[in-house]
Amino acid sequence: MVSPILELTNINKSFGHVQANKNINLKINKGTIHGIIGENGAGKSTLMSIVFGLYQANSGSIKINGKEINLRSPRDSIINGIGMVHQHFMLVENFTVLENIILGFEGETVFGEKLQKAKEDLEKLCQTYNFNIDLDATISDLSVGFRQRVEILKSLYRGAEILILDEPTGVLTPQEVDELFKILRSLKDEGKTIVLITHKLIEIMDLTSEVSVMRQGEMVGHTKTEDTSKEQLAEMMVGRSVLLRVDKKEIRKGETIFKVNNLSVKDDLDITRVKDVNLEICSGEILGIAGVTGNGQTELLEALSGIRKVESGSIELFGEKISDQNNFLNPRMLKEKGLAHVPEDRQRMGLISDFKAHENLIFGYHDQEPYSKSAILNNKEITEYSNKVMQEYDVRPNSPNLITSNFSGGNQQKIILSRELNENPKVLLVGQPTRGVDIGAIEFIHQRLIDMRDKGAAILLASVELDEILSLSDRIIVMFDGKIVGEKENKNVTDRELGLLMAGVA
Amino acid sequence: MSNIVVDKSKVPWWVSNVIVPLVNLTLALLVSGLFVFIAGENPIEAVKLIIYGSFGYIQGFAYTLYYTTNFIFTGLAFAVAFHCRLFNIGGEGQAYIGGLGVFLVAINLSFLPVPIVWLLAIFGAFLFGAAWAYIPAYLQSKRGSHVVITTIMFNFIASSLMIFLLVDVIRDTNQMAPHTVKLPEEIWLPSFEAFSGILGIKIRYSPLNLTFLLAIASLFFVWFLVWKTKWGYEMRAVGHNTQAAIYAGISPHKNIIIAMCISGGLAGLLGVNEILGVSHKIQAGFPAGYGFTGIAVALMGRNHPIGILPAAFLFGILYQGGSEVTFEMPNITRYMFVAVQGLIILFSGALENLFRPQIESFFVRRLNREVNA
Structure with a gap:
C-alpha cells in the first residue's frame, strides 16, 4: 500500500468555545482527487486553512509524505508543496497574469532574465494543462473562470503537489465548471493531488475518487466515491435522510396580481441587460426563472424591487402601475404595498454584516411600527420580535445581539428570509435563496417558500x-441574453429541455 | 510576529476599548518624555507640572474643562460623520462659520429675553456650521467629490471669508484689529467665576462657562441619535454598506447630507463657547486648531461619546498643563506640545493597530487559561 501524501492525525481547533475541528483524521493519497464534503459550518474550510498554514491547530499532527511538518504560515505550506485556491481570489486586479x-517570488530587483524565464516556464505549464491563458492580460479584463485558472497556475508555478480548492464552482457558469473539471482531471493525470472542498454532491460524484464527509466539526466517514451514492452522502452530511424533492400541494391559483409589460433595464455600464420582458404572476403561484448567471436575472429582480431604474416598459401591482421609465417607487414604498425581496447577494445587499442580528432583522422595516415610533427605535419590541423570529426560523446561535458576520451563510440567509416573510408579503421576489446554504437549511427555506405560496403569495x-x-416552481420561464426564451408549465419538463433553452440553442 | 490571528469575538470589550488606547497613550507619552529629556529638561518634572497645571488649582482645572468643552464639540462632529463613513476634516471651518452664526444672532436679537437669545444663538451656531458642511455633503452625494478634499478646501475658504468679513464688513470700526465689537454684557453666558462665588471660592478669571453643560448634553444627544433613533440607524447602514441601504429603501444621498449637517452643526457649537462664553466677539482665527484636534479626539475615543469624553478631557489636560510647562520650563516651547499632540494622534490613530493584536491575543490566552483552570 502506498503511503498517503498528506496525513492528518487528531487535529483539533477551536475558536473560543466553538470547536471547529474535533479529532480529525484524514489520509489523502497521491494522485487522487479527494472530495471533502459537508454542510456550511461543518469545519471543512477551517481544516484546510490549517493545512495551508493560515490557522494553527490546537493539537494534532500533519505529515507530508510520511514526514511530520510544522506549518506556521502559508509560506511554510508553499515550501512543502501545498497550494490553495480560495473561494475569494487573491489577485491584484490591475496587474497582469x-x-x-510572480508576486512575492520575483527573485530579482530589476525585471530581466528571471522574468523571461518565469514566462517561459509558465507558458510550458499552460501548454501541459491546456490552460489557454494570455499571460499579459490584465486580471480585471478576465472572467471569473479565467481568474480561477490564474490562481491554480500560481499554485502550480510555486511547486504545489497538493492543490486545495475551496468551493471552486460557486462563482462559475456551467460551462466554466466543465472547463475547470477538465483541468483538474488533467492535473490528476500528471500526478498532482487535488483536495476539493464543496457542498455540492453532484461535483463529488462527478470528479472525485475518494470522499470524506464532515459534520459539525467531526469527520464522519471516508469512502471511495464509486461505493457510494448522492443520497447516502447527503444522509451522512446531515445525519438523517433528506428529501431532495419538496412535497407540495396542488396549485390553487388566484388572480394575476403582479404584471410586467415590455420591460427593459440597463446595468451600471449602460448595457441593456433585460430586453422587452413580459410576465405575469398569480397569487398562490411560484414562477421560476431559470438561466445561466448573467443573463439579466439580477437586473430584472433589481428593477422589480425598485432598486434599479426602468429603461422602458412598466410594472403593475394589483392593476396599479408602480413603475415605468418616468417614475418608480423606491423599495420602501414597495414594501408598504406588500412586495418583499430576498436579494441574490446577501453579503452585498441583503445584510449589513457589521450590524447586530436584531438590527438586520428590522432592516428596511425599521421605520415601521412597532420597531420605531416617531423616529425612536423601540428596543424592547425589536428584541422581543427578534427572539421570536429567530426561534421560529431556527437561526443558530439564537442570540440577537451577535454581530451578523459571525453567523454562518445559511443562518444569515434565514435572518433575511424571516425578515422578508414576517410581514406576509403579497408578492415575493427571491434571488438564489439557497446559494452557499447547507442542505438542512435548504430544505427549511424551500418549505417556507412553499408555505408562502400556499398562503396565496405570488412568488418570483x-x-x-x-x-x-x-422542485419549487409551478411555472418556469427561461432567460437568455436578457430575453425570455421559453415558458413551460412545470409538468414533465426535463432538465435537458431547460438546459437547451438556457444555452440559447432551442 | 506580524500575523497573529485573534478571534475578535473572544476579545473582551475592555481590552480593545480601554487597555489598547491606554497602552498607545502611554507609548506616546514615553516618546514625548524622551523629547523633553533631549530638550534638556526633566520629564518627570514636566509631568508633575502638567498635573499641577491642569488639576492642581481651581483656576487651572477650570481651564482644563474649558478646553475639554471645545474638544467634545469637534470630537463629536467628526464621530457623527464617521458613522456614515464620511471623514469630515472640515470641523475647523465649520466652527469658524458657526461662530459667525452665534455673533449675528446675538448682536441682532439682543433685545429679546436673555435665555431666548442664548437658545437662538446656539441654534444659529448649529445652523451656520451645518450650512457650511452642507455644500461638501451635497457635492459628495450628488457629484461624488470626496468630502476629505472638499472639507479641507472649505476650511481655507471659511478662513478667507471670515478675514474678509472681519476686515471689511463686521469689524469694530473704532480700531484696526480684525475683530468685531463686543456683545452686550447682559447676554454673555455666565462663567465659572459667577458660580464659584456661590461655592465660596474666589477666582480672578476663568474661561469655563455654561457651554460645558451644552457639551455634556451634546454627548447624550449624539449617543441617542446614533444608536437609538432610526436616523442614526440609517446613517450607520449607509456607512457600512451603501448597496444594502439602497436595497432597504434608505437614501444614501439624504443620509450623507444629514450626517454631514449634524457634524458641521456640532462643530459650529464651538462658536458658542468661544464667542458667547469667552471672548464675546469674533476674533480672526478663533478656532485655533480645535477642529483638527477633534479628529484625534474622536479617533482616540473610538467615535463613541463614552470614549470622546475622556479623550477630550485628556487633550484638555495637555493644552492646559502644556501651557503651564512652557511657562515654567524655558527650554520647552509651545511647539513641543504640538509635537506631543502629534505623537498622541500618531500612536492612537495611525499606529492604532501596532500593538493591538499582541495585546488582544495576550488577554485572550490569559482568559482562556482562567476558564480552563
Whole structure:
C-alpha cells in the first residue's frame, strides 16, 4: 500500500468555545482527487486553512509524505508543496497574469532574465494543462473562470503537489465548471493531488475518487466515491435522510396580481441587460426563472424591487402601475404595498454584516411600527420580535445581539428570509435563496417558500440551481441574453429541455 | 510576529476599548518624555507640572474643562460623520462659520429675553456650521467629490471669508484689529467665576462657562441619535454598506447630507463657547486648531461619546498643563506640545493597530487559561 501524501492525525481547533475541528483524521493519497464534503459550518474550510498554514491547530499532527511538518504560515505550506485556491481570489486586479503569479517570488530587483524565464516556464505549464491563458492580460479584463485558472497556475508555478480548492464552482457558469473539471482531471493525470472542498454532491460524484464527509466539526466517514451514492452522502452530511424533492400541494391559483409589460433595464455600464420582458404572476403561484448567471436575472429582480431604474416598459401591482421609465417607487414604498425581496447577494445587499442580528432583522422595516415610533427605535419590541423570529426560523446561535458576520451563510440567509416573510408579503421576489446554504437549511427555506405560496403569495424565484427551480416552481420561464426564451408549465419538463433553452440553442 | 490571528469575538470589550488606547497613550507619552529629556529638561518634572497645571488649582482645572468643552464639540462632529463613513476634516471651518452664526444672532436679537437669545444663538451656531458642511455633503452625494478634499478646501475658504468679513464688513470700526465689537454684557453666558462665588471660592478669571453643560448634553444627544433613533440607524447602514441601504429603501444621498449637517452643526457649537462664553466677539482665527484636534479626539475615543469624553478631557489636560510647562520650563516651547499632540494622534490613530493584536491575543490566552483552570 502506498503511503498517503498528506496525513492528518487528531487535529483539533477551536475558536473560543466553538470547536471547529474535533479529532480529525484524514489520509489523502497521491494522485487522487479527494472530495471533502459537508454542510456550511461543518469545519471543512477551517481544516484546510490549517493545512495551508493560515490557522494553527490546537493539537494534532500533519505529515507530508510520511514526514511530520510544522506549518506556521502559508509560506511554510508553499515550501512543502501545498497550494490553495480560495473561494475569494487573491489577485491584484490591475496587474497582469504574469505579474500576479510572480508576486512575492520575483527573485530579482530589476525585471530581466528571471522574468523571461518565469514566462517561459509558465507558458510550458499552460501548454501541459491546456490552460489557454494570455499571460499579459490584465486580471480585471478576465472572467471569473479565467481568474480561477490564474490562481491554480500560481499554485502550480510555486511547486504545489497538493492543490486545495475551496468551493471552486460557486462563482462559475456551467460551462466554466466543465472547463475547470477538465483541468483538474488533467492535473490528476500528471500526478498532482487535488483536495476539493464543496457542498455540492453532484461535483463529488462527478470528479472525485475518494470522499470524506464532515459534520459539525467531526469527520464522519471516508469512502471511495464509486461505493457510494448522492443520497447516502447527503444522509451522512446531515445525519438523517433528506428529501431532495419538496412535497407540495396542488396549485390553487388566484388572480394575476403582479404584471410586467415590455420591460427593459440597463446595468451600471449602460448595457441593456433585460430586453422587452413580459410576465405575469398569480397569487398562490411560484414562477421560476431559470438561466445561466448573467443573463439579466439580477437586473430584472433589481428593477422589480425598485432598486434599479426602468429603461422602458412598466410594472403593475394589483392593476396599479408602480413603475415605468418616468417614475418608480423606491423599495420602501414597495414594501408598504406588500412586495418583499430576498436579494441574490446577501453579503452585498441583503445584510449589513457589521450590524447586530436584531438590527438586520428590522432592516428596511425599521421605520415601521412597532420597531420605531416617531423616529425612536423601540428596543424592547425589536428584541422581543427578534427572539421570536429567530426561534421560529431556527437561526443558530439564537442570540440577537451577535454581530451578523459571525453567523454562518445559511443562518444569515434565514435572518433575511424571516425578515422578508414576517410581514406576509403579497408578492415575493427571491434571488438564489439557497446559494452557499447547507442542505438542512435548504430544505427549511424551500418549505417556507412553499408555505408562502400556499398562503396565496405570488412568488418570483430566480435561481441558477435547476433542481431548485424544478422542485419549487409551478411555472418556469427561461432567460437568455436578457430575453425570455421559453415558458413551460412545470409538468414533465426535463432538465435537458431547460438546459437547451438556457444555452440559447432551442 | 506580524500575523497573529485573534478571534475578535473572544476579545473582551475592555481590552480593545480601554487597555489598547491606554497602552498607545502611554507609548506616546514615553516618546514625548524622551523629547523633553533631549530638550534638556526633566520629564518627570514636566509631568508633575502638567498635573499641577491642569488639576492642581481651581483656576487651572477650570481651564482644563474649558478646553475639554471645545474638544467634545469637534470630537463629536467628526464621530457623527464617521458613522456614515464620511471623514469630515472640515470641523475647523465649520466652527469658524458657526461662530459667525452665534455673533449675528446675538448682536441682532439682543433685545429679546436673555435665555431666548442664548437658545437662538446656539441654534444659529448649529445652523451656520451645518450650512457650511452642507455644500461638501451635497457635492459628495450628488457629484461624488470626496468630502476629505472638499472639507479641507472649505476650511481655507471659511478662513478667507471670515478675514474678509472681519476686515471689511463686521469689524469694530473704532480700531484696526480684525475683530468685531463686543456683545452686550447682559447676554454673555455666565462663567465659572459667577458660580464659584456661590461655592465660596474666589477666582480672578476663568474661561469655563455654561457651554460645558451644552457639551455634556451634546454627548447624550449624539449617543441617542446614533444608536437609538432610526436616523442614526440609517446613517450607520449607509456607512457600512451603501448597496444594502439602497436595497432597504434608505437614501444614501439624504443620509450623507444629514450626517454631514449634524457634524458641521456640532462643530459650529464651538462658536458658542468661544464667542458667547469667552471672548464675546469674533476674533480672526478663533478656532485655533480645535477642529483638527477633534479628529484625534474622536479617533482616540473610538467615535463613541463614552470614549470622546475622556479623550477630550485628556487633550484638555495637555493644552492646559502644556501651557503651564512652557511657562515654567524655558527650554520647552509651545511647539513641543504640538509635537506631543502629534505623537498622541500618531500612536492612537495611525499606529492604532501596532500593538493591538499582541495585546488582544495576550488577554485572550490569559482568559482562556482562567476558564480552563
